[in-house]
Amino acid sequence: MKDLPKILQVCPKYFPSVGGLEEHVRNISERLALHYDITVATTDPTSTLPREETINNVKILRFPSWAPNEAYYFSGKLKKYLSENSDKYTILHAHSYHAFPALYTAQTKKDNKMIFTPHYHGSGHTWFRRLLLKPYKLFGKKIYDKADKIITVSKFEKTLILKDFDVAEDKIVTIPNGIDPEEFKDIIKTRKDHRTILSVGRLEEYKGMQHLIRALPGLDSDVTVEIVGKGPYKTQLVNLAKKQGMTARVRFYQDLPRKELLQKYADADVFVLLSNHEAFSIVVEEALASKLPCIVARTSALTEWVDNKNCYGIDYPIGLDQLAELLNNVMGKRANPTKLPTWNETAEKTEELYETCLI
Secondary structure, three states: OOOOOEEEEEOOOOOOOOOHHHHHHHHHHHHHOOOOEEEEEEEEOOOOOOOEEEEOOEEEEEEEOEOHHHOEOEOHHHHHHHHHHHHHOOEEEEEOOOEHHHHHHHHHOOOOEEEEEOOOOOOOOOHHHHHHHHHHHHHHHHHHHHOOEEEEOOHHHHHHHHHHOOOOHHHEEEOOOOEOHHHHOOOOOOOOOOEEEEEEOOOOHHHOHHHHHHHHHHOOOOEEEEEEOOOOOHHHHHHHHHHOOOHHHEEEEOOOOHHHHHHHHHHOOEEEEOOOOOOOOHHHHHHHHOOOOEEEEOOHHHHHHOOOOOEEEEOOOOOHHHHHHHHHHHOOOOOOOOOOOEHHHHHHHHHHHHHHHHO
8 A cells, every 4th residue: 555645734732722723733634634644743831641642543743842821832842853853744734823833844844845824813912922023023934935835714814924924925825714514513502591692712812802891781681791712811801800790791611522612602692703813713613603693803804704694893992882782783693604614625625735745
């Protein structure tokens, strides 16, 4: 039997870690493993996960790292592994401009091919990260230079990269993230005596969940906010709910099993994401797949979801009265998007790109 081409996916974190990037890499890797020998090289800042394991035909290598405030993911051992083993792989596929594993991949690339999926936001998410972004660009540009092809997940991300980096447009291919439609079948909405605003994502200030808590006192008393996720901004959100006297109406969840998260989508009355920076937003796509109407900030790639039928936009800076009015108008409506990209399509288009590199 002919040996399959060896592909190395390099990313800051991987399953069982949860997030948009983690879901992206897991979903394409497990599907591509049908046609390639797939290995994922990633980091584990907690040092609690297995150093090596195979899940759904994907071999996972985890390296210890230092990730202050769950950012950057410095890992000398990952870089050492890449230095010694990079040329054993036919294609290197690096993910995330905003963390060091992609830079390590570019620095250690030999004569093999390299694909880069930046998941680029164009900004740091704290004042300190924004401060570091400019000097990092001197190094980060090397990733774009070394890449044979660049995958963007939205038109917005492609436009942003062309603006911020000297990249030839024909080097970029846009392949959206997807969903698995089978996951959303046969989920029945639970009857309840209140209405629910749902928001899902990493708990960072830029995600905008604080605006929901501030708007809550202006909504009917049967309206609750459910926030699913974890991150450094959780303490501020909890304290804000206390200050607003809304502790009983704001509920936090984290590390939910997949089935429970899908049930949250099914049970909610509206999904809201008021983020400043998104390259795509898988959670909006998942909400729409659950027939849940969405409200998003008219920023970054979120604007591409707005159609004023299934997904409604609100401008920054967020006005609380305007937000409350929009929530009242949208809650309880049913979304019915005609077509959403699937993970199978994402994997197929990625495979097509790989094949052009193998010629």
